[in-house]
Amino acid sequence: MFKNAVVRILAIGVVPVLMWSAAGVPASGQAQAGGAIRVATNAEPTTFDWMSSTATATRLVAWHVFEGLFAIDQQYEVRPLLAQGYTVSDDGLRYTIKLRPGLKFHNGQPVTADDVIASLARWGKLSSGGQETFKYVKGLRAVDPGTVEIALSAPFTPLITSLGDPKQSAVIVPKAIAERAGLKPLEELVGTGPYIFKKWTPGQEIVLARNPAYTPRAEAWGGITGRKIAYADEIHFFPVTDPQVRLAGVATGQYDLALEVPPDLYPKVKANRRLTADIVKVFSWTGVVFNKARGPFTDVRLRQAVQYAMKDADLMAAAAGPKAFWQLDPGLFFPDQHDVYSRAGADVYDHQNLDRARALLREAGYKGQKIVVMSTKDYTWNNNTAQVLVPEMQAAGFTVDSQVYDWPTLLSRRTKPEMFDIFLTGFSPSIDPTGIIFFGKTWPGWYKSEAMDRALAQWSRTPVTAADARRKIMDQIQTVFYTEVPVAKVGNQFGLEVYNDHLHGYTGYFDVRFWNTWVTH
């Protein structure tokens, strides 16, 4: 009887409490508007002008505020964003792009063809991709307020891809703002995105506020295009340089998500049931960049020798730690980028062969000249890679002078061919071979290759619908890459983001984005 009484009391007392607390919890997957998403980043942007800057810290804030005519989807394929669609003339020389109706900037001004033309003109001067594209652009014309025509001097099939490239993006801003900014970074941050730039307190936080007038697309394409719903009222980005503090902040709920958590903290993340680890696989790849303008590496045999001296697994373990955070892969693009991924060169990549390396050194007549290898401790992975690379090169017979600098000094020294022979860097994802930065003749490394120029020109002429042909050309591009070795690829590095159970709807991508995401605090 006593037991029955206890059960009854529990049923009367406990069940309503459970029901009451359950009533306050949204059903799984049910989005909630309101609140503020709090993000701990590892760096503060040096500018919010996504058109001019290649920096990740700029992009992950800016793409909430700015949009372009096209953008990449979850599969890294380019789709319309501000554009409704486009047509191409039969000769491939005229692209007519229609804007979606009813688009407005954050200042209430409608988006017109004049704004698009002014923005693209600025992009063509500022951005590497823009400069490459504008070699083919003969003129831009407003057909009507909602339609832009791009006339080309020669077929350039990567045009739409280039307009959707997230690196130094072709974002659309009001004409007056584009003209006032000129070649200087934008100061008036007026875009069309789901979030409006609200304020920046340097060293403290960046705040974006929901754009109540945003008209999203209907398609669920994901990535940085398609339907974008701004559930949270605000997004706050806090620059927190110490990774332990970023992680501690997410664990205590002070932040909802932390970027760039070092892999060695992964066990701590796994041990906390309230935290979710998102391993970002399209993140960056590490490369050994050779000075091809002067010095020993003007000789391709010595570049090949370094490639044969490298044991990529050891280098990646030094750079990225546990195996879950790196991958050996020969691609210039990531496996998830199905359109452009190739495995050509796999017979050369990650095939350490010290005998072959030494033979190449002898063949090239290497006389023991000092090889200056530059790295930086500002990025731990960079210096760690150098510390393993140097003995591997020495084992092959190179005489190496390893020089470590802070990042701004390295950026400066790598522009002077007399200052280095090799520098180490990471390459963020590209979406088209014509956008690969080190294929540029003036980018540090100074790669000039007729074979590569021919392959890229062929790519630029091949229609985007000719999938088989493009695959063959991509294989050819990669074959030239592994023969001429302008850069020796080390491997793909994955990133680690950590978020807690306050954040819902979040999906991983190569950088964080917070539309279609909500918080419960």
Next chain:
Amino acid sequence: MARYAAGRVLALVPVLAVVGVTVFLLIHLIPGDPAAVILGSDASQAQVAQLRTALGLDRPLHVQFVLWLEHVLRGDLGNSIFLRQPVTRAIWDHLGPTASLTALAELLALAVAVPSGILAAWKRDTRFDQGFMMLVLLGVSIPSFWTGLNLIALFAVTVRLFPVAGYVSPLQGAGPWLASLILPAVALAFTQAGLVARMARDATIDVLAEDYIRTARSKGVRETRVLTRHAFRNALIPTMTVVGTSLANLLSGAVVVETVFVLPGIGNLIVQSISRRDYPVIEGVVLFVALVYVVVNLGVDLLYAALDPRITY
């Protein structure tokens, strides 16, 4: 005294001139390019050169120097390349967190260091004194970032008494403001207390060996009165020198602690500016730091006169 103070203030001018010119030349001579930092590592050389021209960074060094000097003589420290605001505004905005942190850390340090230093001197060579010396050694030896991270682990993550990081302005409430400063202040106070306590102890020991103290004791004056009425004030004079140095150090920006706790203070500003090669801000902050040292030293000198009537200027 007023003439002395005025003379010291005037002496500031050549100090600032030498510091300013030296810093200008040094930072422009070290490698690094703000345009390259703005544009990111994937930017082409042509774009970097283009931005350098747009920002006026391609002008010859002597032209940049003359322009800078002209502005400084008018009291204008120029505009930050990155923050896109006047340097004076940037320094002012970052001064608040540093000043709050300094005040709290210094108060905590003095509250602990001075009484314990005097007590240790009184109980010289006892277990208390030995324990005290060990704590002092720990205080000056343990890096503040290590102390800071451990404080975060214990009080912010485990016990959840304080936030992990970040600064709350006093306009958002005294409680949250104080809560955001307690842990970094304790991390700083631990080191500063060690320095001050050591000096307080040594100064008190010296004073307690003086004849007038022996006279006071032989007259039957109670020991507490000997310490507080006779010894304390004289021991304070050399101690104030250390306090002054500590204050100037903290006001110049506790770089490591501000970084760990994400406090947007002067230390954070100078570190970010150096890594971005924001030349106007670097120059401005260094001049500010020189000014802080001169003003604090002047303040300490004037305090000597207040503490010791024998000192006149």
